[in-house]
Amino acid sequence: MIRRALIVSSALLLVMGLAACNDSGSKPAGNAGAGGAAPVGVVTLKKDTYPITTILPGRAEAFQVADIRPQVNGIIREIAFKEGGEVKKGDLLYQIDDAAYRAAVEQAQAAISKAQASVPSAQSNFDRYQRLVGSGATQIEFETARTALAQANAEVEAAKAALTSAQIDLDHTKITAPFDGIIDQTAYNVGNLVAANQSTALTTIRQLDPIYISLTESSTNLLKLRDAIATGEVKGEDNNVVFRLILEDGREYNQKGKLDMSKQVVSETTGTFIIRVVFPNPDRVVLPGMYVRATVELGAETGYSLPQLSTTRDANGRLTAQFISAEGKVETRVFQNATPSNNSWLVTDGVKDGDQLIVSGLQSIVSGMPVKPVPMKINDNGVVVPADQPVAGSEQKPAAK
Secondary structure, eight states, rough: HHHHHHHHHHHHHHHHHHHHHHSSSSGGEEEEEEEGGGEEEEEOOOEEEEEEEEEEEEEEEEEEEEEEEOOSSSEEEESSSOOSSSOOOTOHHHHHHHHHHHHHHHHHHHHHHHHTTHHHHHHHHHHHHHHHBTTTTTTHHHHHHHHHHHHHHHHHHHHHHHHHHHHHHHHEEEESSSSSSSEEEOOOOOOOOEOOOSOSSSEEEEEEEEEEEEEEEEEEHHHHHHHHHTTTOOOOOOGGGGGEOTTTOOOOEEEEEEEEEEEEEOOOOTOOOEEEEEETTTTSSSSSOOOOEEEEEEEEEEEEEEEEEEEEEEEESSSEEEEEEEBBBBEEEEEEEEEEEEEEEEOOOOOOOOEEEEEEEEGGGTTTTTTEEEEEEEOTTEEEEETTTTSSEEEEEEOOO
16 A cells, blocks of 8 residues: 555656646646646546456465485585585585495405305306216205205395495485575585484475465365366466466566466365466576465456556445546546456446546545546556656556555
């Protein structure tokens, strides 16, 4: 409301200045306008087709989060990343002292060689008793030779398994990034001793592109959203709901998001549901924890668009707006039904083509007061500007949503 008041006041001063310039230079600005009529900024309404939208509050969440922990014991010998910087999948993060693990690999390799050395002798002995069984060798001797060969081969396989285990431990001395993302500061420094699967993470990596936006809405609107999808009323790419994001500073994010319906959860206590939307985030504009608002288009309707900055609510919660009557006086109109449409309210009754809606100077007028209309328009940021000013006003502040 404060931002709205500032915008309206600024527009009123601009309108009064324009009106003063049209009068005599010696005439006081307070007497501007014929018959003492106060100047007010107006826009002329025309029926058109506008989107039906809803705005959902939400928070940004990382697409993936990984707490980095060691899988082997040892002393940190190297930290290879810059805290707060970007890392790529497979980048080295920490190097744990690997001397003992390299020795274990070499020992396992030697054990394989030792085990393999006994295999040829056992194989030869087995072959010999196999030829002599029944003609100089007993069945027991043959079975003993076969068992010895099997044991020799088993020892080779056991040594190979030990080598694989030792190699895995050696590989784990290099701690690498599991995916692309932004890395936090390190909780351990070079020279610190770490333990396998310790409870305290070394650091954390967050994937920010894409990014999740968790939105909150009532379960009633969830049913409406599903109906809109089922009937095809929702307009979006590839028949999916398309979301637009409004950032904390009021700017609209230049990427579009898509709904992830599989992640919704309805609260048993509040009757609301949490739904995740995925947004591309190549420039890391949206960060985890940010409060945002998402606008989703649920269809379109033909009617008249009343900018939100020019409307109020009465004591009964009904939408009201100020118009200029045929007699040139302020006329208050009440609208029973109004539908959100981006930064405006969409109405279908109580308005006709050519009606003049008062959009600035609202603080200094009352119903029935004579006024002088000054043509205005609403720029791309939802701000009132003179009708002859370019649409993209660079000196105005965005209107409150």
